[in-house]
Amino acid sequence: MKANLAVVALVVAATWTLRAGSAPTAPPAAVATAPDYDPQGALVLPKDFREWVMVGGSLGLGYGDAPPAHEMFAHTLMEPAAYRHFVDTGSFREGTMFALVLQGTAESVLPARRGLFASTMHGVEMSVKDSSRPGVDKAGWAYYAFNGTSAALPRTAAPAPKNSCLNCHAEHARRDHVFIQFYPLLSEAAGDPTR
C-alpha cells in the first residue's frame, strides 16, 4: 500500500513538473500534504508534521497578562509545499498549514552547563487556511489544538472557537493572519525581511 501511494505521488509530481514546461517556479521536492478532516469536521493531525519546515522558535512567548504556569519552547513548522509557495509569491495559498509544537524545558544535561533546551512535547497547535470549511472567516483560517504528550497526541482536533485564536490573529498578524513578525527565517527566505 505504502509503495503504491509513493508511486502515485511521484507520478503526480513528475506530471506537474513536465506540465510546468521549461520555465517552472521552483519545483516541489515533496508532494503537498492537504488538510484532512474526519466526518465530524475535526482536523486529522498530519502524519508527517514533524518533517515540516521550521520557520520560528520561541521561549515563554505569551499574549496575556498572566504569566504561564510552565514556560515552554514553541517551534513553528510549515507544510513544505505551502512554504515554497510563500517563498515564491509572498502569499499563503489555500491548504497552507502551520504546526506550533510545544515542548517543556530541560537543563543541566552534560555537556551543557548553562541554558535551556526543548524537552518533552506537550501538544501541537495548528492553523489551516481552507476557505471550503464551514464557519471559517473570510480569509479561511481556522485553529486546532492537539493537546497531549508526544506519545499520546490525539488523532483529531475540533476547530477552536473564534475568540480563542482567530480574533487575535486577525488583529495582530503582520500578514494574512500569520504572525510572521515572529518568523524572520520565513521572511528572509522569501527575500524580504520587512514582510
Place this chain on the structure above:
Amino acid sequence: MKANLAVVALVVAATWTLRAGSAPTAPPAAVATAPDYDPQGALVLPKDFREWVMVGGSLGLGYGDAPPAHEMFAHTLMEPAAYRHFVDTGSFREGTMFALVLQGTAESVLPARRGLFASTMHGVEMSVKDSSRPGVDKAGWAYYAFNGTSAALPRTAAPAPKNSCLNCHAEHARRDHVFIQFYPLLSEAAGDPTR
C-alpha cells in the same frame, strides 16, 4: 536547468521506489542531499538547509564556564534522508548532515507581552559524517562553522580543528558523536525515548 534537474531527481526517486518492490521501508519524499566540498576541502553550505527537519531547540545553551556575550537561540536541523534513515534504523548513515542555526533574541513585539523569540540569524554550524574525508576521526565526523548573518553567510567553511568541536562530541554525545540527549524529538520519532 531547474526543470531538468527536477525531472532527473524524480526519475531517480521513482526508480528507487520501483526497485524497492512491494515491501520497501518508508520511501523518501525527497532525494538525499550529499555533502559537497570545494577543491580546497571546505564544505559547501547546502542550498536547502533551511528546509531540513528540526530535531532540537535551545536558548543560551553553553558548554563552558564563561557566560556567552549574547544569549542565542539554536535550532538543530537534520538532512531529511538522513533523518528518515535514523528513524528507521537508529544509526547515522554516511553522509548524515546536521545544521545548527544560531539566532539572536527579540521580545516585546505585539501581540507578545512576555517571552523571547528567535530573531536575526547569526551563523550556521554544521556536522557531517563522511569517512571519505581526509583528517576525520574513525567515526567520520567533522565540524564546520559558517559565521555571518542570514544575508551574508559564507558559501564554504573549512573543517574546524579537532579540539574545537570533535573532542567534546566524542566524549559527551549519547550516540555516535551526536548530542541526541538534546534532541528528544529525534529520539521520539525513532520510537525510543532512551536512545
